Amino acid sequence: MTSGAGVFFDGVTSARHDAVVTLAASGLQIAGPDGALLAEWPYDAIEGLAAPDAVLRLGRRGNRVLERLEILDPTFAAAIDARASYVDRTGLRQRRQRTSVIGWSVAATLSLLAVGYFGVPAIAERLAPLVPAGIERKLGDAVDMQVRGTLDTRHLGAAFECGTAASEKPGRAALDKLVHRLEAAAALPSPLRTFVVRREEANAIALPGGQIYVFRGLIAKADNGDEVAGVIAHEIGHVAHRDGTKSVLEGGGLSLLFGMLLGDFVGGGAVVIAAKTVLQSSYSREVEAAADRYGAELMNKAGGNARALAVMLGKIGGATEPGMKILLDHPETKARVAAINKIAAARPGSPLLDAADWAALKKICAG
Amino acid sequence: MSSLEPATAASSEARLGAQFLGAQFLGVRFLGNARIYWRLLMRGAALLIVTLGIYRFWLTTDVRRFLWANTEVAGESLEYTGTPLELLLGFLIAIAILIPVYAGFFVAALDLGTLGQLSGVLAFAALGLIGQYAIYRARRYRLTRTIYRGVRFHQSGSAWRYAFCAVFWWTLTALTCGLAYPFQIASLERYKMRNTFYGDLGGSFAGSGFALFVRGFPMWLMVFAPLALTVGAFIDVVDWKALADAVEHGGGDVMSRIEGSNPGLAAVIVFAMLMAGLAASAAALLYPAFQALILRWWSSGLRFGELEMRSSLRTRHVYSAYMRFLWYAILFSIVMVVIGGSALLAVGLLAGDDKTGTGGEVVATGILLVGYVVAALGFSTIYRATVMLSLWQLGMESLQLSGLSALDRVKATGGPSSPLGEGLADALNVGGY
Numbered sequence: 001m002t003s004g005a006g007v008f009f010d011g012v013t014s015a016r017h018d019a020v021v022t023l024a025a026s027g028l029q030i031a032g033p034d035g036a037l038l039a040e041w042p043y044d045a046i047e048g049l050a051a052p053d054a055v056l057r058l059g060r061r062g063n064r065v066l067e068r069l070e071i072l073d074p075t076f077a078a079a080i081d082a083r084a085s086y087v088d089r090t091g092l093r094q095r096r097q098r099t100s101v102i103g104w105s106v107a108a109t110l111s112l113l114a115v116g117y118f119g120v121p122a123i124a125e126r127l128a129p130l131v132p133a134g135i136e137r138k139l140g141d142a143v144d145m146q147v148r149g150t151l152d153t154r155h156l157g158a159a160f161e162c163g164t165a166a167s168e169k170p171g172r173a174a175l176d177k178l179v180h181r182l183e184a185a186a187a188l189p190s191p192l193r194t195f196v197v198r199r200e201e202a203n204a205i206a207l208p209g210g211q212i213y214v215f216r217g218l219i220a221k222a223d224n225g226d227e228v229a230g231v232i233a234h235e236i237g238h239v240a241h242r243d244g245t246k247s248v249l250e251g252g253g254l255s256l257l258f259g260m261l262l263g264d265f266v267g268g269g270a271v272v273i274a275a276k277t278v279l280q281s282s283y284s285r286e287v288e289a290a291a292d293r294y295g296a297e298l299m300n301k302a303g304g305n306a307r308a309l310a311v312m313l314g315k316i317g318g319a320t321e322p323g324m325k326i327l328l329d330h331p332e333t334k335a336r337v338a339a340i341n342k343i344a345a346a347r348p349g350s351p352l353l354d355a356a357d358w359a360a361l362k363k364i365c366a367g
Numbered sequence: 368m369s370s371l372e373p374a375t376a377a378s379s380e381a382r383l384g385a386q387f388l389g390a391q392f393l394g395v396r397f398l399g400n401a402r403i404y405w406r407l408l409m410r411g412a413a414l415l416i417v418t419l420g421i422y423r424f425w426l427t428t429d430v431r432r433f434l435w436a437n438t439e440v441a442g443e444s445l446e447y448t449g450t451p452l453e454l455l456l457g458f459l460i461a462i463a464i465l466i467p468v469y470a471g472f473f474v475a476a477l478d479l480g481t482l483g484q485l486s487g488v489l490a491f492a493a494l495g496l497i498g499q500y501a502i503y504r505a506r507r508y509r510l511t512r513t514i515y516r517g518v519r520f521h522q523s524g525s526a527w528r529y530a531f532c533a534v535f536w537w538t539l540t541a542l543t544c545g546l547a548y549p550f551q552i553a554s555l556e557r558y559k560m561r562n563t564f565y566g567d568l569g570g571s572f573a574g575s576g577f578a579l580f581v582r583g584f585p586m587w588l589m590v591f592a593p594l595a596l597t598v599g600a601f602i603d604v605v606d607w608k609a610l611a612d613a614v615e616h617g618g619g620d621v622m623s624r625i626e627g628s629n630p631g632l633a634a635v636i637v638f639a640m641l642m643a644g645l646a647a648s649a650a651a652l653l654y655p656a657f658q659a660l661i662l663r664w665w666s667s668g669l670r671f672g673e674l675e676m677r678s679s680l681r682t683r684h685v686y687s688a689y690m691r692f693l694w695y696a697i698l699f700s701i702v703m704v705v706i707g708g709s710a711l712l713a714v715g716l717l718a719g720d721d722k723t724g725t726g727g728e729v730v731a732t733g734i735l736l737v738g739y740v741v742a743a744l745g746f747s748t749i750y751r752a753t754v755m756l757s758l759w760q761l762g763m764e765s766l767q768l769s770g771l772s773a774l775d776r777v778k779a780t781g782g783p784s785s786p787l788g789e790g791l792a793d794a795l796n797v798g799g800y
Contacts, residue, residue, distance in 0.1 A: 009517030014566060014777040016443070016516065050432040052398045052444050066779065068446075068517040101425060101451075105418035112419070252473070256466070274736050 004076035006030065008038055011066035021069065023079060028058075030069060039067060046080075048087040061086060116257055121283050124249040128242040133190055136245055140209020143244065147207060151199055162196040162216060162365035171196075171364025174357035178229055181352055185302035186236055194232070196364050202316045206235040208244030216365040221315055225353025225361065230299055230309025237294030243287050247280075254279060292336050296343040304352045306344035310337040394768055397760040398444070399437030405752050407433060412744045423793075424454040430751075435513060438763050441771050449512035449786075457508070457790025461501075465794055468493070492534070498795045499533035500526045503559075504788020510563060511783045516774070521781030524562030526788070532558065545587060549579035556665065565671055566777035573675075574668025582664070586657055589649045593642035600638055604631045659685040662762050673770035680765040688757035695749045703745070707738045 001023075008019040008030050019038060022029040027042040041060055051057035051070070056077035058069040071077045081089040088094055131139075152160045163172030179194045192210045199215040206212050212235045214228070222228045238244065254276045292309070299306035313336055353361065411426035428451045435447035472490045503526040510520040536551035553576030560572035606629055613624040626632065659682040666678035714730050 011517040012779055014516040014518045014779075015775055049448070050436045050446055052437050052439070053400075054398075055444070057446065064782075066514055066517045066519060068514075098425070102414060102418060102422065105421040108421060109419045 001073075001076050001079045004071065004073050006072075007070040009066075009068040010038065011063075011068065019069070021071065021076075023083060028069070028080070028084075039069075041069075043084045044086065046084040046087060048081075048084075048089065056080065056087075056089070058084075058087065112257060116254060116279050120250050120253040120257065120279070121246070124246045124253060127249055128246045131242075131245050136242070137190075137209040139245065139248060140207050140211055143207050143248075144209075144211055147205070147213070151197065151213075156198065160197050162198060167366060168364050170360035171362070171366075174225075174353060174361040175364060177357060178225060178353055178361070179232060181302050181304075182229060182233055182236060182298060186240065186298055188236070188240060192236065192239065198365055204231050204235050206238035206244060208242070208248065210239050212236070212239070218312075218316075219362060219364065222312060224308065225351055225358045226299070226305045226308035227312040228361070229302070229304050229352045230295060230306065230312055233298040233302075233304075234291050234295035234309060236298060237291035238287075240294060241287070241290060243291070246287075247284075250280065250283060251276070289336065289339065292340055293343060296340045300343070300345040302352065303349035307341055310340040310344070313337055313340070393441055393771060395441075395763045395766045396439040397437055397763050398439055399433060399756075399760070401752070401756060404433060404756055408748045408752050412748045415744060416740060424451040424458070427451075427454060431509075434759055438759075440515065441768065441774065443516050446514040447512055448514055448783075449508070453508075453786040454789050454793070457786030457788070458793050459790065460785075460787050461790030461794040464791070465497075468497075494795065495537070496530050496534050497791065499530040501788050501791035501795055502533075503529040504784075505792040506559065506788070507784045508786050508789045511781065515565065516777075518566040518777050518779045519781055519783075520566075521564050521784070522559075522562050523564070524558065529555070529558060544591060546580075549583060550576035552576070552661070552665070553579065556668065560669065564781065565774075566779050566781075568672045568674075568773060568777045571670045572668050573670055574664055579660070579664050583657070583660060586653050586660075589653060590646050593646040593649070597639045597642040600635050604635045605629055655685045655689045656682050658758070662758065663765075666762060666766055671773065673773040675769050677767045677769075678762070678765050679767060680761055684761050685758070688754050688761070691757070692750055692753040695753060696746060699745050699749060700742075703738065703742055707734065710734050710738075 003020060003022040006019045006021040008017040009015075010017065017038060018033055019030045020033065022031070024040075027040055028046065029037065030039045030041070031037050041058075045060050045063075046058050047061045049057045049059050049068070054072065054074075056071040058071070058080070060067055071080065077089065081087045148160065158164070162168055163175065175194065175196065179192065183192055188210070190210055192212060194212045194214065196214045196216055196219065200217045201215050202217040202221045204212065204214045204218055212232065214232065214235075218231060219228060258276060295309050296306040299309060313333055351358075407429055408426075411422065411429065414422040415426065428447075428449055431447045431449065435445040438445050472486055472493075503524075507522040507526075510522045513520045533555060536547065536554065540547045540551050553572075553574055556572045556574065560570040563570035610625060610629055610632070613627070613629075616624060659680055662685075663678045663680040666676055666680070669676045711731060711734060714734065
């Protein structure tokens, strides 16, 4: 077929022109019913546009004037399709483009995951030391408020902290002595603030800005001052490594990566949260191992018994419930104990707290 | 001719003949095949999962191309010329703008002064404003990518002005529990249509906010009257001072103290729950009617010069669209529960007694996660393929046009706008079709 009927729109007004379309050698010739030439389109300048299934809608590539030609006869449409390379009636070019899009998207997803796993902690590592001390302290105060709010379930307020009542003051003094020895050996750029709080768990946490919370359950489980000192040394490790700030930066980075870049994706929220949780857990395993190493070395420097940290971990570690190993923030206790004992000095010095101070510390939350 | 089914060939021949005779199909027709649309959406959903959502730009473009191209006005179908790469670009620009905004809020939240405490409220207000700005810009993008008879639509007007107006109206609507809504949409539509052009043919909006208010008031009453009764009951029956005293004294037997202070409290609470249930059911049952009312009112108010539109949308057709959605959603839920349940059961059996095994736990979590994503995407796909497609089709086919001659003399003006609005709308989750 070399000619057929079509409807032509010249892109200047909305008037409809019934046209006779001819497949000439150089291109499509579009003529009005009276024979006047309306337009001539070279074959490689023609593209197919979105239209209902029964219509072939053609336009000129890259043309600012929106000329449109519509062909209704399927045989004629097929003939034009054969001559014009950019008309894609069978959808083959679109399918190929689609496949490459999918391929690149999958690649992009994989690289997002890689950046999430490797890149974000590396960037947080670089950025954390650049955070000024003032901002870190403000961050620490903000986290402090939230942490106190979460931990202080009985709303004791100021009384949540041990060591304030008259009978508890000797315990507070003993704690200060202990922390002072460790701080002197650590030589940190900013001062620490340590608190013992009325929580029954055997645990301790460190916040950005140098605040350390020791739970009274830990002191209850310990048998001597070196065991408590070991845990505090581990927490000082977190402060020295600025792990709190890094964790905030990592959380922000992952939120950005998975939250923003994924955008408006129904059901994507769950994937985002899952990805963040798994990735953040994997970061913290290495972080805890590094804090273990720092704690053991600090105990050596302060003249204490680094093995006491390992002993304490053994006591606490046995109490964790078996379960989601991937989500366990702390690596296997046995592995940690072995690592600490390797670093521990061969002959530790005298205990960091004498008997009287230890007895006082044990009673820090008694009042 | 052999590649097409006979029906299509016959109808195209008829149209060929009709066009040569100069006759036109007046009114609006929707030519799209629902099955093709289902396939488009399902393939899109599967690819969304595989690409973690990056495919959404291609899916959106495909959906719009399908809907626009199958909507025929006076014998000519619309054409959508947007591309997925434009949407992707718009999104990237949007993130570049939003990152500093989010970072600013984060830093402000750290500062525990008054600014910090207000930062949550400020963030909400600012994002609301930016969201409305994005909606106006996105509408401009969609309009300028819509071509009819070789002439482009476009939109003028200030997106910031629209954003501030919209936020003002939304606040008013919230304060009046929804009574201001008809006036809100009338005012905003007037602004939008005043700034909408087909070539050099300007648009306008003739719908009256008061007319909508009058027609919608009975529905509002049916939903809010039970809630008002509840509030009245609480104020009337409950002795607030005694209740406050009981709570303050606290202690272990707070509950019995509270009961003692206000003997009617239990009855009032039960009444409140009943009324809340009533209000919720009324809202759910009336929602399709509400949608139909707004769509009919809005379509009947559109004007382009002499071209006038009237809608004869029937409410019962909208109800059947929602019924179809419920039916498919229930079927889908049953299938999900059966498949998910048996998968978890299989994992449990295979893991055996090894309760601490990480393998089993990981697989189970994985199944739950995949199940959640599939469920969310599945319901969304079913909603789009039933309700949204039906509303589009019903809305279009119930349009009666008069003054069509206005469409023949339009001159082309305006050019394509940037996709920033679409990008912002996508990043802030305020998308539409």
